[in-house]
Each structure stands twice: as C-alpha cells, then as structure tokens.
Amino acid sequence: MTATTQPVDAARILAPGVLIGAVAGVFAGVFMLVGGAPPSWAVTAGALLALPLAVAGAGCALLRWRGVLSSGHFAPMALYWAIAFPLVRLVQEVGTRLVLGDTFALPPQPWAFLAYQALIGVGFAIGFVWVQERLVRGGARR
Template identity: 45%
Template sequence: MGVQVSPRTSGALLHHAEVAVPGAAIGLVAGLFAAGVGALAGLPALLNTTVGAALGLPLALLGAGYCVLLARGVFSVGAVAPLALYWLVGFPLARLFDSYAVALVFGNDTVLREPLLSFLTLQAMLSFGFTIGFLWLHERIAPHWLLRVRGHNPVAAELVERYMEHAEHLNRRRASRRRPPTAPS
C-alpha cells in the first residue's frame, strides 16, 4: 500500500522541485569541477568519475535543499550567515561521503589519512569559501530561472516577489547613501 498524494500535494512537490533546479545544478557543477581538477592532475578516470559523482550528488541534494528552504522562507534572500551555517554542516558531510565512496570503489580499508575530527574541521573551514561561491552563483542563476518558470509555478512567482523586494530594499539603501547631508537651518 503506497502513500496517496493528492494532485495539490504533487503539484506543490513539482513546483518546489522546479525551484530547486539552480541549487542542484550548482552542486553538480562543483562535482564536475572536482573531477576536472583531478583529470588535469593526471588522476585515473575511475577516480575522477567517482569524485565527480560522490561529491557532486550530495552537493546537488544540499543545493536543492537550500532552494526549497529559501522558497519556504527558512532562509532570507541574500543572507550569508544562515547559509554559512547550512554549509558548515553540509559541506563536511558531502566531503566525508566522497571520501567513503572513493575508498569503497578502490577497495581501501583506510578512508581518511587524518583523524576524523581533523578532517571535519578542515572541511568546515573550507565550507565558508564554498558558501560564498555557492551564494554568488545562486544569486546570478536562480533569479533568471525563477523568472522563466514563474508563469506556471506559484512557488517560483512568490520567490521572484521576494527577490524584487530585496532588490528594492538594496536600491533604497544605496540611494540613501548617495544623498548629500542636508545643512542645518
């Protein structure tokens, strides 16, 4: 006996999945980038493929998760600190999954060359750089995607409105900085 999904629920799931596309794409590209760096370094093709998939898939899932949480209002548009906390946990876990996958594919008994806590601490530090890169890419890709799909996707349409409000807020702040101070009378 399967779970029954109403048309309204399945539509909402599809709308959220469509909103998640930019974050998932960024995660997949990050995995492909890691595989490309490995290829340039002369690493074996199997290792590059494993790294690309084992790093790209968790990053894609986490990126998609961010987009869904953003659409649901958990994250504010352009907010760095909450996203940094998200990736502070997510990025080290993705890297740990990647390390386990590489060890599994190559039949290694040793997954990490350093203690687990050291590995996770280093990955947590690296996560801040990933956060900035992810947010920078997301803020350039997602609005274009959302504008494209908002006509048939109410979740995307609502998120476009939040992006517009954020842009208006930033424009007001910039304009207030440009105004010359008024002289006292």
Template identity: 45%
Template sequence: MDTARVRELAEVGRPGFAVGFLAGCFAGLMALIVGQPIGWAMVSALALALPLGLLGAVYSVLTALGKVRIGGFAPACLFWLIGFPLSRLLQEVLTRLVLAGELGGPPDILGFLAYQGLISAGFAFGFLWMHERLAPRWWYKMSDHNPAALRVYERYASHARVMWEAREARKSRREASKSR
C-alpha cells in the same frame, strides 16, 4: 504532503541542485588536472557532486519556503558549515569504497572535518553567488505553472526593487551634497 506539493518543491530545488552538482563535478576536473586516471576522477566527481547537488536543492527549497533569507551570506555559511564537511566526508568514504574496495575514511576524521568546516565558507560564498544569479531566472521560467516558484520569484523581485530604490536614494543624496 501530497505528491503535487512534493513535485512543486522538487522543481523549485533544481537551481540549487544544478549549482551544487556543477561544483562537485569540478572535483573530478581537479583530479584529472593533477594526473589521476579518468575512472578515479569520475568517481571523485560523482561522490561529491551528488551530495552537494542534493544539499543545494535543499537550500533552494528552504529559500523558496522563506526559511533562508534572500541573498544573506550568514544563513548560507551556516548551512554549508554542516553540509560541505559532510559531503566531503561522504566523498572520501565512497571514493575509497569504490576504488579500493574497503570502507574507511580519513585517518584524522576530526581534523578533516574541522579543515573542511574552515573552507566551507569559501564554498558557501561561491554557491551563494552562483545561486543568486541562476535561481531567480529559473524560478521566473517556472512561475507560470509552479506556485512556489512564483512566490519565491516575487520575493526576489520585491527584494531587488527595495535594493534598487535604496541605491538610487543614496546616489541622489550624494549628488545633492556635492552640489552644495
């Protein structure tokens, strides 16, 4: 893969990175709210925001390449079923390493990963909701100079058109059945 293609795909990944990074930053905000020192909160935020941002970028690129169905919850849920627990595990390990100077993770790693897997569906829902609102606009702005962004934006526009037409057809069928 040449550098132009890598640059193109990296740009297409920006919306997912932004959504994932922002979500990870909320971990730092939560740490501040519960009374943790600001340094602890910053480490916690960065240790989660970076992996979630990188995985979010991967999700955007997979969407742009047509590997992930537009607007589909199941693919997002499966993606984050693996990605979210691994991001949380990395956050735990990095936070302990930076703040305590020791390498380690949660005492019950399987239980920790299972629990994170359970709550990953909620994260996937929130990520997908934000991504579906942010990414198409972002890709539209990039579409004049990025062919990958143009392709994925056109897929989104086509999908939106199909959804709109289906909704209008349902509405007219309902109105026709009421008038009988």
C-alpha cells in the same frame, strides 16, 4: 497552486541548487583528471561529490524557498554549508575509498578533516549565494 503546477514549481525551486552542486562535482572530477589522477579515481570521486552536493544544494534551495535561509542574510547560509559541505566531503572520501580501495576507511585525522571542510564550506556558501542571487534571478524565492 494546482496539482499540475506543483511539479513545475518544485523543479523551478530545486533546479538551481541541484545544478550548482552537480556542476561543482563534475568540475572536481575534471580537475582531478587534469591533475593526473587515474580516471577511475577522478570519475568515482567526481560522482561521489556531485550527487550528495546536488542533494545538499536542493536542500539549501528548499530551505531558502521556505524562508528558513532568507535572502540577503549570509550567516544562516554559511552555517548550512559549514555543516553540509563537510558531510558531503566525508561521503565522497569514504565512498571513493570503499568503491576503489575495497575498504571502509575514514580520512586521516577525521576531526581536522571535517573542520577544514567546514571552512571550505563557508567559501562554497559565498559562491552558492552569488550564483543563486545573481545568475538565477534571485534564486529560490516565494
């Protein structure tokens, strides 16, 4: 691999994860608008979900490319998202309250919040794996 192909390879590897995370955050913001949330809350919450979720998606893609999270094995991917998704959601919750409410506040019952988000994270892993392996030609593989 030459120095000129490294950025292209990195983009090819990371793009699916970044795109999946960013699109999920944008959808969340749109659903908030449709659900009647004020536009400022929907845009802020959507952006504060899209950005960290895109970073987590890139991290997941990178770990798949490195062989840490192997294709065809769901448990490591589920574990990754059971940890990453609650952290992303915590950033979104705290960040939205901080930006729009002007105060630092954890969600009510933070441990219950994180446990529930871990369950949702496993569901997110299912969708992430499906998109990576079905729609992006095997996702990030060496």
